[in-house]
Amino acid sequence: MGTTAELVKQESLTIALAKGYLFKEALILLKKVGIEFDIDINWDRRLSAVDKTGKITVLQVRPWDVPEYIEHGAADLGVVGRDVLIEKDSAISPLLDLKFGDCKLVLAGLSGNSPVQLRHNMRVATKYPHSTEEYFRKKGLKIRLIKLYGAVELAPLTGLSDVISDLTATGKTLKENQLSIMDTIYETTALLVANPVSLKFRYQEISLLLNELRALV
Amino acid sequence: MKTLTPFGVTEYIPSEAKKHKEVSVSLLRVFEKNKYQLIRTPTLEYYDSLAPAMGPVLKEKAIRFFDHKGQLLLLRADHTTPIARIVSARMRDEALPIRLCYLDPVFRNEFTESHKEVEVFQAGLELIGSDTVAAEIEVIGTCIQSMIELGFEDFGVDIGHTRFIDGLSEEKRHALIKGDYIAFGDIPERGGVEIVSDLPDLNELYQGLKKLGYEKYVAFNKGLVRDLSYYSGTIFECHIQDRRQSVGTGGRYDTLLSKFGFDCPAVGFALSLNMLVK
Numbered sequence: 001m002g003t004t005a006e007l008v009k010q011e012s013l014t015i016a017l018a019k020g021y022l023f024k025e026a027l028i029l030l031k032k033v034g035i036e037f038d039i040d041i042n043w044d045r046r047l048s049a050v051d052k053t054g055k056i057t058v059l060q061v062r063p064w065d066v067p068e069y070i071e072h073g074a075a076d077l078g079v080v081g082r083d084v085l086i087e088k089d090s091a092i093s094p095l096l097d098l099k100f101g102d103c104k105l106v107l108a109g110l111s112g113n114s115p116v117q118l119r120h121n122m123r124v125a126t127k128y129p130h131s132t133e134e135y136f137r138k139k140g141l142k143i144r145l146i147k148l149y150g151a152v153e154l155a156p157l158t159g160l161s162d163v164i165s166d167l168t169a170t171g172k173t174l175k176e177n178q179l180s181i182m183d184t185i186y187e188t189t190a191l192l193v194a195n196p197v198s199l200k201f202r203y204q205e206i207s208l209l210l211n212e213l214r215a216l217v
Numbered sequence: 218m219k220t221l222t223p224f225g226v227t228e229y230i231p232s233e234a235k236k237h238k239e240v241s242v243s244l245l246r247v248f249e250k251n252k253y254q255l256i257r258t259p260t261l262e263y264y265d266s267l268a269p270a271m272g273p274v275l276k277e278k279a280i281r282f283f284d285h286k287g288q289l290l291l292l293r294a295d296h297t298t299p300i301a302r303i304v305s306a307r308m309r310d311e312a313l314p315i316r317l318c319y320l321d322p323v324f325r326n327e328f329t330e331s332h333k334e335v336e337v338f339q340a341g342l343e344l345i346g347s348d349t350v351a352a353e354i355e356v357i358g359t360c361i362q363s364m365i366e367l368g369f370e371d372f373g374v375d376i377g378h379t380r381f382i383d384g385l386s387e388e389k390r391h392a393l394i395k396g397d398y399i400a401f402g403d404i405p406e407r408g409g410v411e412i413v414s415d416l417p418d419l420n421e422l423y424q425g426l427k428k429l430g431y432e433k434y435v436a437f438n439k440g441l442v443r444d445l446s447y448y449s450g451t452i453f454e455c456h457i458q459d460r461r462q463s464v465g466t467g468g469r470y471d472t473l474l475s476k477f478g479f480d481c482p483a484v485g486f487a488l489s490l491n492m493l494v495k
Contacts, residue, residue, distance in 0.1 A: 072461070073460060073461025073462065076461075093396050093398055093404075094396075094397055094398060094399045095398050095399065095404060096398075096399060097399050191399065195461050196396070196463075197456045197458070197461040197462060197463065198461055199404065199407075200373060200375055200407065200436065200438065200456060201373065201456075201458045203404075203407045203408075203436075206404070207404060210403075210404060
C-alpha cells in the first residue's frame, strides 16, 4: 500500500447485494465481469456465497440493511437503490450508477373526479419517512406521517391516510389500488457503493472492478 | 431503568478501565518522548469564544446549554479550537514551535443511528508555530509511531491536501468534498508518491517519512479533501484495516490561531480512543 508494491490481500472482497428486484440484475451484471456462482445455488435460501474464483463473497441482504453492512465494514461494496441511500443518509461512498432498477418515489392519492389537494396536516403513509418529510418541508407543508413497513398502497383505500409516498416502477400496483401519481419526489436506480476505508485498503481491486463495470453500464 | 446510562456514553468497569488506561499511557508516553507537553483544556467553554473558529459541522454537534447567568456554554467538542484560544491568550510569548499534547474526552451530539458516541476520548497533539514540511513529517511520524506502539500492524495513513481541488470545476469540487464519486465521475486517485509528483512539498513529506522507515504505512489520496475552511494544506487520516474504520484525523490549519488574534501556523492530529480500544 502506498509504494509501488501493493500488498496482495488474500481475503475475499465482500459485496452486499440488495434482496428483491435488484438482486437478479446485480448477479447478471457481476457475471459479465467474470464474477460467477455455482448454478446450483438456491438463492431463495442462501444468504451468502463465494464466487468460482474464490475472490468475491456475495451477501444477500435486505435493501435497508445494505448500508449497515457497508458502514460497519461487514461488506466492502454493495448494490442498493439510491432511494435507500437518500432515506438512510449513511456514511458510505457512492461509486457508480449501475443504471438498472429504475424506479420513482412518488406521491400518490386516490384517483377520482377531484384530485387530492395538498394542504397542511395531511396524513401521509410511507416506508420513506425521511424522504417524505423533506419533500413536504420544501413545500412548506406540515404533515402527519404514518410509517408503514409494506403494502403502503392499501392506506388511502382503507382510510388510513390521505395520500402515500411509495416506490413505483411501472405504476401498475398503484393503479390496481385506485391510486394515481400526484408528483415525483425523486428517481432512483441501483448504485454501486463502498465502505470508505475499504476504498483505501482495497483500492486497486475496487478500481479495477469499477472500470470493468463502468464499461458495461 | 435505574441502572442504564444515557445514550452515547459508557462506563468503564475495572477490567475495561484497565485497557483504556494502558492505551492512554502508551500514547502519552510516545507524545512525551517526542517532546510534547500535556495541556488540559476546560470541559466547559463559552460558545461565543470558540464558535467563530469552529466549522459548521462541529458547531452543530456541540452540546450547548445556558449557565445560571444566561450565558451560552458548550462542552468541549474538540481540542484544537480551545488550544488555539489558550495559546493565543497565555502562551504567545513562548519560544516557537510550541508542542502540546492532550488526552481527554470531547462531547458531541450525534444524530445518526450508527454514530452513537456522545463522549469520545481524544488523544492528540498540536505543533504550533512551524509552517515547514519538517513539522508535518514530525506530526504524521508521531501518529504512525503511536499506532505501532499500540501494537497495530494493519493500519494506514492516507495523505491528502487542500490543493487537490485545484483545477477542478465547481461541480467536481463539490462532488469530491461531499464524497459523491458518482457525481465526480470516478473514484479519486490513490497511490504512492508518484501520483503527487507535481507537489514538491508532498514529495518532501514522503521522503521524510521514508527516512523514518514509515513509507509502507503511507498512501496519497486525491479524495482526501475536506473541511476546507479549517485545513489549509496537508490533511491526513489514519485507519485500521481490520475494523474498516477511521481512528483519527489531522492536518495543517494555519488560519485558526489568527481567529484568536495570534497569527501562527499549526499542524496536529487527534486519535479517538473509543476507536482504538475495542
